Amino acid sequence: MFTRNFLQTHRVPKLSDSESASLEAAVIRTAEFRAKQIIVRQQVPLTQCTLLLEGFIERYKDTPEGRRQILAIHVPGDFVDLHSYPLKRLEHSVAALTPVKVALFPHAAIRALTEQSATLTELLWRSTLIDAAINREWIVSIGARSAAVRLAHLFCEMFLRLERVGMTEGTRFALPLTQIDLADATGLTPVHANRMLRQLREQGLVEFRQGQVEIRDWPALRGFAEFDPGYLFFD
Numbered sequence: 280m281f282t283r284n285f286l287q288t289h290r291v292p293k294l295s296d297s298e299s300a301s302l303e304a305a306v307i308r309t310a311e312f313r314a315k316q317i318i319v320r321q322q323v324p325l326t327q328c329t330l331l332l333e334g335f336i337e338r339y340k341d342t343p344e345g346r347r348q349i350l351a352i353h354v355p356g357d358f359v360d361l362h363s364y365p366l367k368r369l370e371h372s373v374a375a376l377t378p379v380k381v382a383l384f385p386h387a388a389i390r391a392l393t394e395q396s397a398t399l400t401e402l403l404w405r406s407t408l409i410d411a412a413i414n415r416e417w418i419v420s421i422g423a424r425s426a427a428v429r430l431a432h433l434f435c436e437m438f439l440r441l442e443r444v445g446m447t448e449g450t451r452f453a454l455p456l457t458q459i460d461l462a463d464a465t466g467l468t469p470v471h472a473n474r475m476l477r478q479l480r481e482q483g484l485v486e487f488r489q490g491q492v493e494i495r496d497w498p499a500l501r502g503f504a505e506f507d508p509g510y511l512f513f514d
Contacts, residue, residue, distance in 0.1 A: 281306045281382040284356025284444045285330060289406050291514045292398050301395060305388035306330075312375040318359075319373035325363040327383045331355050334379030335455060339463070340371045349464040351414060352376070352437070352456075356444050361407050364389045377455050405512075412510045421466040427475040429465040431504035434485050434492055439508055450497055455490035 282302050286294070294302065309332065312318055318329060318336065336353040350371060353359045359373050364386050393400040413436070420429045434454075441452045456464075462472040480486045484500045486493045494500055 281309070281330065281332060284332070285358070285406075287445075288356040288440075288443050289402055289409075291405070292401050294398060294402065298396050298399055301392060302399060305384050305392055306382045307385050307388065309380060309382050311378070311380050314375055314377050317372060317374045318379075318381070319363070319369055321370055321372045322368055324368050325360070325386075326367075327385050328361050328364055328389060329359045329373070330382040330384065331357050331359055332380045332382055335376040336373060336379055337376050337460070337464075338371055338373050347463045348466070349460065350417070351410070352464060354437070354440050354444065355446070357410075358403075358406055361389075361403060362410075376460065409512050412512065416510045417464075426465070426467055426471055427478050428504055429467070430461065430472065430475050431479060431484065431500055432506055433461070433465060434479075434487070434494065435501055435504050435506040435508075436511070438492070438494060438497075439511060439513070443513065450494035452492050453490060454487070454492045458487075461487070 280303060282299070286299065286302075307327070319325065321340070331353050333355055336357075336359050337349050338351040338353070338359065339347055339349045341347050351359075359381075360369055363369055367386075389403070393403065416432075416436075420432055424432060437454055438447065438450070438452060441447050441454075446452060458472050458476070459469050461467075461476075462469045465472065467475070476487050482503070483495050484503055485495060500506075
């Protein structure tokens, strides 16, 4: 079932069986991409939306000087470019962080879903608003949180998002990113990110090693990050 993780993440509003079947039937095909492969290029016209089924995806922008800012990290169950339906293109790029599998929804099918059901319209709209809420929280991190707290906050967020779709074991989970990826997501240099990861480890909060995260003290990590999960809207 292509939409299982999406519906597991977005449980409100609840769909009827027929609405769930319509959402599932809107998938035109699946596709696979290798790690680091670009999936969507900025400003290129689009006619379909992408739902992540397996792996991890980044949304990002590169500066003329070659610096990358990761704008979002997507996990299975996320629409990575649902906003391309009304906009028809993106002002940023989307790429695979790992090998990924995606399901593709033609814009025409998205329109049909919204015309068919007010509940489906609300669900899709709500998912884009939650994406925006996560983006705002990332802006707060980069603009107002210390370096170690930025990383701690990101680990808290990714833990809860992956737990939601059954991709954690206790307080351990795979986060197959490099330290450069973490730096690009938190507005740090790789050297600074490495120092902050060591600080978090030495404080007994969390350890990140070879794409694996182990949260050693969840209450303490949440407290250190001043993490409030309300912006994820896991109602």
